[in-house]
Amino acid sequence: MEEDTGALPRKEDFxxxxxxxxxRAKIMDVRYPVKGLYxxxxxxxxxxxxxxxxxQDLMDRDHEETMFPLLIPETxxxxxxxxxxxxEDEVYWVTxxxxxxxxxxxxxxxxxxxxxxxxxxxxxxxxxxxxxKLYQIVNTFRYETKHTRPxxxxxxxxxxxxAHTVHATREEAAAQVExxxxxxxxxxxxxxxxxxxxxxPDWDKFPGADYTIAVDTIMPDGKTLQIGxxxxxxxxxxxxxxxxxxxxxxxxxxxxxxxxGISERSIAAIISxxxxxxxxxxxxxxxxxxxxxxxxxxxxxxxxVLSTATALEEEFRGAGFTVRLDDRDMRPxxxxxxxxxxxxxLRIEIGxxxxxxxxxxxVTRDGxxxxxxxxxxxxxxxxxxxxxxxxxxxAARQAMxxxxxxxxxxxxxxxxxxxxxxxxHWCGSQECAEKxxxxxxxxxxxxxxxSDQITVSDGPxxxxxxxxxxxxxxxxx
RNA sequence: GGGGCAGUAGGGUAGCCUGGUCCAUCCUAGAGCGUUUGGGACGCUUUGACGGCAGUUCGAAUCUGCCCUGCCCCA
Numbered sequence: 001m002e003e004d005t006g007a008l009p010r011k012e013d014f015x016x017x018x019x020x021x022x023x024r025a026k027i028m029d030v031r032y033p034v035k036g037l038y039x040x041x042x043x044x045x046x047x048x049x050x051x052x053x054x055x056q057d058l059m060d061r062d063h064e065e066t067m068f069p070l071l072i073p074e075t076x077x078x079x080x081x082x083x084x085x086x087x088e089d090e091v092y093w094v095t096x097x098x099x100x101x102x103x104x105x106x107x108x109x110x111x112x113x114x115x116x117x118x119x120x121x122x123x124x125x126x127x128x129x130x131x132x133k134l135y136q137i138v139n140t141f142r143y144e145t146k147h148t149r150p151x152x153x154x155x156x157x158x159x160x161x162x163a164h165t166v167h168a169t170r171e172e173a174a175a176q177v178e179x180x181x182x183x184x185x186x187x188x189x190x191x192x193x194x195x196x197x198x199x200x201p202d203w204d205k206f207p208g209a210d211y212t213i214a215v216d217t218i219m220p221d222g223k224t225l226q227i228g229x230x231x232x233x234x235x236x237x238x239x240x241x242x243x244x245x246x247x248x249x250x251x252x253x254x255x256x257x258x259x260x261g262i263s264e265r266s267i268a269a270i271i272s273x274x275x276x277x278x279x280x281x282x283x284x285x286x287x288x289x290x291x292x293x294x295x296x297x298x299x300x301x302x303x304x305v306l307s308t309a310t311a312l313e314e315e316f317r318g319a320g321f322t323v324r325l326d327d328r329d330m331r332p333x334x335x336x337x338x339x340x341x342x343x344x345x346l347r348i349e350i351g352x353x354x355x356x357x358x359x360x361x362x363v364t365r366d367g368x369x370x371x372x373x374x375x376x377x378x379x380x381x382x383x384x385x386x387x388x389x390x391x392x393x394x395a396a397r398q399a400m401x402x403x404x405x406x407x408x409x410x411x412x413x414x415x416x417x418x419x420x421x422x423x424x425h426w427c428g429s430q431e432c433a434e435k436x437x438x439x440x441x442x443x444x445x446x447x448x449x450x451s452d453q454i455t456v457s458d459g460p461x462x463x464x465x466x467x468x469x470x471x472x473x474x475x476x477x
Numbered sequence: 478g479g480g481g482c483a484g485u486a487g488g489g490u491a492g493c494c495u496g497g498u499c500c501a502u503c504c505u506a507g508a509g510c511g512u513u514u515g516g517g518a519c520g521c522u523u524u525g526a527c528g529g530c531a532g533u534u535c536g537a538a539u540c541u542g543c544c545c546u547g548c549c550c551c552a
Binding site for chain 1 (some may be wrong): 478498513514515516517518528529545546547548549
C-alpha cells in the first residue's frame with residue numbers, strides 16, 4: 001500500500017494508529033532486522049532535527065555541548081554500586097576486539113555518568129571551575145527485555161540529550177534541578193505538548209540519585225509517557241569518582257551533581273499528542289515543511305499557474321518560511337492527502353480561479369479554509385500560523401484535561417485510571433503504594449505535582465486513611 | 478519473565494494440513510508511454526517474492542530442527 005493512500009486506523013485504536021503513522025508519514029522504518037533498532041526516514045529525522053534544534057537553543061543558554069565516547073571500561077562502570085544495580089541487566093558488552101578477548105570488557109553506554117565523571121574528576125580542581133554544565137546528544141544502548149516500540153522503548157536510543165552539571169553546594173545543585181525542570185517545561189511548551197511534572201517515588205528514582213523529578217505527558221490511550229527526567233545526584237557520584245574542588249578557604253570539598261535527560265520520546269509525544277485520523281499534525285516550529293503550495297493546473301493555463309505558484313514560493317521563502325511547491329503530476333486531492341499525512345501546517349492552493357480574482361486559498365492542517373488577497377498574503381500567513389499553533393495547544397490541553405480525574409477511593413481510582421491519570425491522596429509509604437498499585441492495576445507516578453491543570457491538596461490516604469497528599473496514579477509506557 | 482499467533486514482491490493476500498499441475502493473484506506499489514488535474518484520475522506495456530541457516534527428498538513456499546524478526550495476551 002502506498003504510504004499515504006487509504007485510511008489510517010482511527011486514533012482511538014492508538015497502537016495500530018501509531019505503528020502505521022510512523023511509516024506512512026515517513027518518520028521511522030521499523031523493518032531494520034535487529035530487535036529494538038529502527039531507522040529514521042529523512043522526513044522523520046528532519047522533524048527530530050528541528051525539535052532538537054529548539055532544545056539545543058535552550059541548553060546553549062547556559063550549558064556547553066560536549067561529546068564523550070560510547071565505550072566505557074568495566075572497571076569504571078562497576079564503581080557506583082546503586083547505579084550498577086539499576087543498569088547491569090541491560091548493558092551490552094563488547095568483549096572481543098577482532099579475534100582477541102579484551103582484558104577489560106567495554107560497556108556500550110546505557111547512560112554516560114560513568115564515562116563522564118572520571119573525566120570531571122580530572123577537570124575540576126577549584127571552586128572557580130564550578131558550576132560546570134555540559135550536555136551531549138548521543139546514542140545509548142539498553143538491552144530492553146520488555147516489548148520494544150519505535151521512539152518509545154528502544155535498544156538503541158538514538159537521540160539521548162543528557163546534561164551533567166557539577167556544583168559547589170547541595171543548594172546550588174538543588175537549584176539547578178529546578179532550573180532544568182523549568183527548561184524542560186519550556187521545551188515542551190514550545191512543542192505545544194502539555195506535561196505533568198512530579199517527583200518519582202523513591203523506589204522509582206534514577207539509580208544513584210537522591211531524588212528524581214519527571215516530566216510526563218498523557219498519550220491518546222490514557223497511558224503516561226515519561227518524556228524527561230531530572231535527577232539530584234547529591235554527592236554519591238562525586239564520592240565514587242573523586243570529584244573534588246578546593247574551596248575559597250583552601251579546603252578540599254566533594255562536589256554536588258545533577259543530571260537530566262530527554263530522548264526521542266519527545267518526538268513520539270509530538271506525533272501522538274497532535275496527530276489525528278488523517279495523519280501527523282506538526283507545530284510550525286518543528287514542521288520540516290511549513291507551507292506547501294499546490295498548483296491547480298488546468299491544461300491550457302498550465303504555465304500561467306506554475307509561474308504564479310513559483311513567484312509565491314519565492315515570496316514565502318523570502319519571508320523565512322520553509323516552503324515546498326508540489327508540482328508533481330498528480331491530482332490535487334491526492335496531494336492534499338499526502339501533505340496532510342505529513343502534518344504540514346498550511347496548504348496554499350492556487351489555480352486559474354484564484355489568479356482571475358487575485359486571491360489565494362489557504363487551508364490549515366486543522367481544517368480552516370481562508371481566502372487571502374494575493375497581495376499581502378505572505379504577511380497574513382504569520383498570523384494564520386500563530387493562530388493555528390494556539391489552537392493545537394488548546395486542543396492538546398483539553399485532551400489532557402479530559403484524561404485527568406480525581407478520586408477519593410480505590411474503587412473510583414481503579415475505574416478512572418482506565419481513562420487516564422488519577423489524582424489521589426497517598427501517605428507516602430511503600431506498603432500503601434503496593435496496595436494501591438495492585439488494587440487499581442496501575443503505578444504510582446509521583447507526588448509534588450506541578451501542573452496548572454491539576455489542583456493539589458492534602459487528605460486521607462486512599463489505602464490507609466492516614467495523612468496523605470496528592471499523588472498521580474497511571475498506567476504507564 | 479510466561480503464553481499464543483505470524484513472516485510469500487513496496488503493500489495486501491491465496492497456496493502449506495495432503496511436497497510436483499505454480500508461469501500465483503490483487504493493489505491506492507515501482508518503471509515507461511499517452512491522456513489528465515479545484516479532494517485519493519484513466520488506459521496500455523512492464524517489474525518484482527516465498528525471513529535466514531541447516532536437514533529430509535528425485536523434487537521444498539509446503540515437512541523437520543535451530544535462529545532472526547514482528548504482533549497480541551498475561552505477569
